Amino acid sequence: MDTVGLLGLLFALVVIVGVISIEGRISRADKRVARIERKLDLILDHLGLGEDEPRMAEVAALRRDGKTIQAIKVYREVTGVGLKEAKEAVERMG
Known part of the structure; x- marks a missing residue:
């Protein structure tokens, strides 16, 4: 070379x-x-x-409807957190 x-x-x-x-x-x-x-x-x-985030109501509704994966996805879009943090937060919503 x-x-x-x-x-x-x-x-x-x-x-x-x-x-x-x-x-x-x-x-x-x-x-x-x-x-x-x-x-x-x-x-x-x-x-x-x-600060009230309008899409957090959407996350809560998805969680209540048993659409946890979609709720996690929206939560991540709203907050910018990682998958683990979003999953934990959505699960805490009960």
Whole structure:
């Protein structure tokens, strides 16, 4: 392999590693933001300042109708949380 080809391969490898690193940082930042938002929602609810989300009534209705998977999907759309958090929240709705 010639020098130019080797440098091109090395450059491509550096770019790939950089992209993977950036994606990991973005993912961690998204998770931190979601945690902060959940905590802020709890604080607002505790103070009686909670924001009413119209689609949460839809989530509750889906849960009551036994459509748990659809309720989880809508909950995730509304809140932006992960699957595990959404499942736990919808199950708590009873």
